[in-house]
Amino acid sequence: MTPELVHVASASTRWQQPFEASLTDVFGVQAEIAGRVARALNVALGDSARQQLAQAPTENLPAYDAFLRGEAASQGMSVTDPGGLRRAVAAYEEAVALDATFVEAWAQLARARAVLYYLSTPTPAAAEATRQAATRAFALAPGRPEGHRAMSAYYANVLGDVTRAFAEDSSALALTPVNADLLVAVARKEMALNRWAAAVAHLEQASQLDPRSVLVATRLGFALFWLRRHAEALRAYDRALALAPTNLYSFSQKASVFLAQGDASAARKVFAFAAQETDTLRAIVHFAKGLVWVLNDREQALLLRQTPREFDNDVGLWGSS
Secondary structure, three states, X not given: OOOEEEEOOOOEEEEEOOOXXXXXXXXXXXXXXXXXXXXXXXXXXXXXXXXXXXOOOOXXXXXXXXXHHHHHHHOOOOOXXXXXXXXXXXXXXXXXXXXXXXXXXXXXXXXXXXXXXXXXXXXXXXXXHHHHHHHHHHHXXXXXXXXXXXXXXXXXXXXXXXXXXXXXXXXXXHHOOOOHHHHHHHHHHHHHOOOHHHHHHHHHHHHHHOOOOHHHHHHHHHHHHHOOOHHHHHHHHHHHHHHXXXXXXXHHHHHHHHHHOOOHHHHHHHHHHHHHHOOHHHHHHHHOOOOHHHOOHHHHHHHHOOOHHHHOOOHHHHHHO
């Protein structure tokens, strides 16, 4: 393989070097590449940074493969459709079944279950399953950020306790302050606590750290939208769609910005493009969750003919749509 370090703004290659290694030691390969990049940039890595790079998340490659499938299904926890979240949950469950000490998989399982509880299935069983995954992640590594992140998801989405969730995310960020995902987590709680200026500052910092993150782009777009900074919000959602062209959440949020500007025609065009890029029925089902008036008469008639199966057998979501 030939890893490259690319300067995003100019699209120029800053570093490139051929690398030969067995992919059976994928984590060792990652650590070696990261070390070479750091040396190429004249960056001195401290002991803790070197240890973090060398630490494998799991020794079980099938478990890691399942984890990556979960990450793909959740698109880095940026999706909001129950079907995608259930696929992510199944993959994370497979990962922890293969390696019961896989901290990242337990944490992501807790987060996916928490969001699914909030959006689709607020049952006692789902709440308990989320709590168990979160506490397991924290118990395995109380000194790492993943456990705090998992507990935050449980507090925010299941218990509705944003203050405790904010404290957990803040603890996680203190452990790894240069972390885009944690900056987003803190920013989301700041928005819920009406601390919008701080939220935008954290999201912009996250965007600088990880300009290719769909999650960062969508959350920044959301914050800017609620502050009525519509032009900036549209740019953020366009960036999210450039990174993930089939992300229906980004499409629906972009349509919402146009509706807030009173431009129903532009919102309608966003839906049409979403249907073209994904699937007409999937787009209709997604927009029906809160933007049904964007759909024309034919599309609304098609929506009314659907059964719960098209809503991932979520009867509540089907009925409310």
